[in-house]
Amino acid sequence: MPRTNSPLSRLAGLLSGYAKPVIDVDRLAPSSVYDLDYRIALVALAFQVNSKPFTPDVRRVRTGQLKLAQFISQRPWLLPVIRSWSNSRRDHEASLLVPQHLRRGYLADTMFDDVIDFLVARGSLVRGASHLLEGATPLIRRIYETALQSSLFTAELEVLKELSAITMTNEMLEGS
Amino acid sequence: MIEIEQIVINGLSTAGAYAGELKLGNGLQIFSGRNHYGKSLTATAIAWCLAVEPIFGISDNQPLCFPEAARERLDFGDGVQHLVITSRAGLFIKHTDGRKLQLWRAIKGDASVIDVIETSASGKTKSSRLNTRLETMQDPTGGMQFFLFEWMEWPREKVSTFRGEASIYLENLAPLFYIDQAEGWTNIQALQISRYGQQKIAETAVEYLLGAIESIRQRFALQQSEQRDQSLRDEAHSIADRVRSALLRFGWDITWSGSGTVASILKRWSGPSISEVLLREANVDIARSKRANIERTENLRILLTKGDVGHDDSVPAIASQAAIDLKTRRNELSKQLHTLRLQKENAQQLTFTIQHKLKSASDLLRYKKSHVGRLEVVECPTCHRDLNAETFSLQQQSEESVEAHVQALDRDRIMMLDNLSAIERAIVTTTAELASADDELRTAESALRVVTQSTSPAREQMAKLAIDLSSAERDYQRLQDVESEIESLQKQVNAWVAGVKQSTVPAGTDTDRKFRVEQFSTTLLQYLRALGHMALKSPNPGQFYLDNLYTPYLDGRRLRAIGSASDQARLVAAYTLALAVTAEATKGYHPGFVLLDEPLQQNPDPQHRELFVRFLLAGLPTATQIQVIIFTNLTDAEIKHLQAHGREVHELKGDHFLQLIS
Numbered sequence: 001m002p003r004t005n006s007p008l009s010r011l012a013g014l015l016s017g018y019a020k021p022v023i024d025v026d027r028l029a030p031s032s033v034y035d036l037d038y039r040i041a042l043v044a045l046a047f048q049v050n051s052k053p054f055t056p057d058v059r060r061v062r063t064g065q066l067k068l069a070q071f072i073s074q075r076p077w078l079l080p081v082i083r084s085w086s087n088s089r090r091d092h093e094a095s096l097l098v099p100q101h102l103r104r105g106y107l108a109d110t111m112f113d114d115v116i117d118f119l120v121a122r123g124s125l126v127r128g129a130s131h132l133l134e135g136a137t138p139l140i141r142r143i144y145e146t147a148l149q150s151s152l153f154t155a156e157l158e159v160l161k162e163l164s165a166i167t168m169t170n171e172m173l174e175g176s
Numbered sequence: 177m178i179e180i181e182q183i184v185i186n187g188l189s190t191a192g193a194y195a196g197e198l199k200l201g202n203g204l205q206i207f208s209g210r211n212h213y214g215k216s217l218t219a220t221a222i223a224w225c226l227a228v229e230p231i232f233g234i235s236d237n238q239p240l241c242f243p244e245a246a247r248e249r250l251d252f253g254d255g256v257q258h259l260v261i262t263s264r265a266g267l268f269i270k271h272t273d274g275r276k277l278q279l280w281r282a283i284k285g286d287a288s289v290i291d292v293i294e295t296s297a298s299g300k301t302k303s304s305r306l307n308t309r310l311e312t313m314q315d316p317t318g319g320m321q322f323f324l325f326e327w328m329e330w331p332r333e334k335v336s337t338f339r340g341e342a343s344i345y346l347e348n349l350a351p352l353f354y355i356d357q358a359e360g361w362t363n364i365q366a367l368q369i370s371r372y373g374q375q376k377i378a379e380t381a382v383e384y385l386l387g388a389i390e391s392i393r394q395r396f397a398l399q400q401s402e403q404r405d406q407s408l409r410d411e412a413h414s415i416a417d418r419v420r421s422a423l424l425r426f427g428w429d430i431t432w433s434g435s436g437t438v439a440s441i442l443k444r445w446s447g448p449s450i451s452e453v454l455l456r457e458a459n460v461d462i463a464r465s466k467r468a469n470i471e472r473t474e475n476l477r478i479l480l481t482k483g484d485v486g487h488d489d490s491v492p493a494i495a496s497q498a499a500i501d502l503k504t505r506r507n508e509l510s511k512q513l514h515t516l517r518l519q520k521e522n523a524q525q526l527t528f529t530i531q532h533k534l535k536s537a538s539d540l541l542r543y544k545k546s547h548v549g550r551l552e553v554v555e556c557p558t559c560h561r562d563l564n565a566e567t568f569s570l571q572q573q574s575e576e577s578v579e580a581h582v583q584a585l586d587r588d589r590i591m592m593l594d595n596l597s598a599i600e601r602a603i604v605t606t607t608a609e610l611a612s613a614d615d616e617l618r619t620a621e622s623a624l625r626v627v628t629q630s631t632s633p634a635r636e637q638m639a640k641l642a643i644d645l646s647s648a649e650r651d652y653q654r655l656q657d658v659e660s661e662i663e664s665l666q667k668q669v670n671a672w673v674a675g676v677k678q679s680t681v682p683a684g685t686d687t688d689r690k691f692r693v694e695q696f697s698t699t700l701l702q703y704l705r706a707l708g709h710m711a712l713k714s715p716n717p718g719q720f721y722l723d724n725l726y727t728p729y730l731d732g733r734r735l736r737a738i739g740s741a742s743d744q745a746r747l748v749a750a751y752t753l754a755l756a757v758t759a760e761a762t763k764g765y766h767p768g769f770v771l772l773d774e775p776l777q778q779n780p781d782p783q784h785r786e787l788f789v790r791f792l793l794a795g796l797p798t799a800t801q802i803q804v805i806i807f808t809n810l811t812d813a814e815i816k817h818l819q820a821h822g823r824e825v826h827e828l829k830g831d832h833f834l835q836l837i838s
Contacts, residue, residue: 035578154535
């Protein structure tokens with residue numbers, strides 16, 4: 001996005017003559033949550049933690065589970081919500097108390113769908129009916145190993161491990 | 177300087193008495209013997225008698241540096257393992273001024289002491305027994321190293337540790353003149369001891385041997401000054417915390433910081449006192465409050481004892497209104513506290529969120545910078561055309577962009593931490609105010625009860641006056657307590673300021689270092705060339721120098737990282753010999769001997785052997801008085817060649833160094 005067209009620059013233009021705004025547009029930076037490398041790394045970590053062997057050489061994971069796992073790994077403060085949601089699965093009254101905005105949040109995470117499309121297109125993942133499988137290129141495994149060796153994304157990995165101990169129902173994954 | 181005259185090991189075994197001895201001359205002393213003869217046993221005896229065995233990484237006074245065969249059982253060539261009953265090592269030393277010393281230490285027996293026989297230049301002898309480790313450098317009567325440094329006429333110097341100070345011990349110097357076969361050749365000062373926690377000991381050891389004592393003293397003074405500064409900063413921090421928390425308990429939030437450099441804290445604390453800051457920032461004047469309280473108490477007392485109470489019937493209404501006002505205030509404070517607690521909870525959650533995002537963004541930046549496992553070129557596996565991420569509405573951010581995000585998050589984190597800290601301070605002050613309001617409310621309710629139970633307006637007034645007087649007296653006592661607490665804190669601040677003003681800035685120079693190091697560097701380069709270091713073979717190899725740690729560098733690269741594998745041994749030998757020869761020239765504190773145990777075993781290829789023999793013939797300066805002791809295994813041809821050129825080669829005959837005494 002060109003800096004000169006940023007909304008803050010336009011605001012600065014409107015205010016000129018009436019106020020003396022000091023706006024350093026160079027200091028504005030997009031959140032790294034929207035970076036492709038970061039999101040692929042999260043998918044790789046979530047895949048390795050949650051996937052199970054499908055054939056001796058190939059692992060797979062439920063698409064909904066992967067989506068929820070990578071979503072929560074970026075937002076550890078939602079872990080208690082997921083836990084209480086999971087605990088309420090046999091208690092219909094309690095399930096009414098689970099915040100609905102969590103479901104809306106992760107279902108509306110369209111960037112995840114774009115990242116998966118991209119990984120499928122480059123052959124790193126293969127799309128099944130309700131699952132995602134490892135592709136021919138070993139990108140997912142390589143990123144996971146790099147993260148472990150270099151102690152990268154340790155906070156996310158910790159959340160993923162904690163999350164994997166929580167039971168996920170089909171209802172929680174919106175039937176996927 | 178000294179030279180070693182004799183090395184002895186003797187004792188008693190089940191086969192009888194046994195012994196082995198080696199006599200040494202001055203200058204270059206080469207001992208050639210077959211493997212398993214006991215050459216390293218002899219070399220170890222030198223370290224053992226000098227009590228520097230900690231360089232081998234073993235516990236104090238443990239003879240584990242000797243092979244088990246020498247400690248437990250011996251084979252005198254008859255194929256029978258004879259048990260060792262007693263065993264000891266002896267080292268005979270001669271000083272250049274004619275004094276002599278014998279050091280005897282048990283290998284099997286009590287190794288914690290060493291028997292010393294001193295012989296003066298005139299021939300008088302004196303025997304003593306010294307502790308090898310216990311207070312070895314500190315005990316002037318029984319410390320082995322204290323004695324040895326005195327006898328050698330070496331200064332006892334101090335170095336900083338992480339918690340205080342320690343001496344430079346002989347075992348810190350030994351790795352620079354004693355090159356052990358097993359580990360000594362792996363690096364310069366490979367046997368240097370790190371577990372004593374002495375700071376910068378490797379470079380200090382080099383400076384000591386070169387005689388740059390002023391430099392060592394200056395470094396020590398600076399390190400001590402830095403440690404003192406750190407301790408003063410810690411103390412200031414602790415005092416400031418005490419001041420702030422003590423005042424917060426009364427609901428007063430003032431700026432009293434213990435952060436920054438010692439100079440900045442000193443400037444700050446030498447200015448307004450705690451009471452003055454309290455008045456300026458919280459509008460609290462204890463002295464004025466006390467004066468007002470005394471006046472009020474006195475007036476109440478006069479009114480109660482001598483005054484005319486009259487017939488005012490508004491007292492119950494006043495007491496009731498006071499209780500109502502206090503209740504309202506209490507409720508407001510309670511609500512305020514509740515809001516603050518909610519704010520704290522939200523601020524904590526937000527801080528956690530920011531910290532998590534910051535960690536993620538920092539990891540992402542590291543990930544992008546490492547270029548490991550990342551997508552560089554992406555192509556379709558079927559058609560092999562480049563896949564553009566933007567086709568999928570995706571973006572790869574640049575390192576600069578992520579870095580800017582990290583900085584922005586860090587600013588948010590700092591702001592939130594400040595915010596959190598302010599909320600926490602507000603909670604403490606509001607809690608204190610609430611406690612005070614509670615106390616006042618209890619008093620007001622009690623007053624209201626008494627007043628309403630009184631039977632006449634006059635009694636009502638009397639009761640109210642009595643309660644007010646009691647309350648005023650309590651307030652006075654509270655003010656006294658606060659004042660004395662502030663006084664006590666101010667005393668701590670003043671003591672800190674006085675302590676800083678008394679501490680002196682270290683003065684000194686390190687002018688004795690530069691020319692010594694230059695000379696050392698020149699000699700080292702000469703020896704490296706003479707020993708045939710591969711990196712220095714070309715006519716213009718580049719700029720050679722020693723860095724601040726006295727590590728040799730060639731054209732900006734560590735010399736250790738250049739050259740062939742066998743150059744490691746050449747580097748260690750050249751470094752050790754150059755240091756000894758330079759120390760002799762600069763009147764440093766070097767013992768005067770260098771021991772090289774098995775230099776040829778490090779690389780037995782013919783070229784290395786030839787280079788080494790050539791070095792022994794032409795490389796070492798003949799004018800030096802340094803005794804160079806080499807334990808090795810030479811071929812007959814090499815021995816003859818060296819002997820033909822006047823080099824002293826001792827051929828070690830027989831099966832083993834230790835023999836039964838018939």
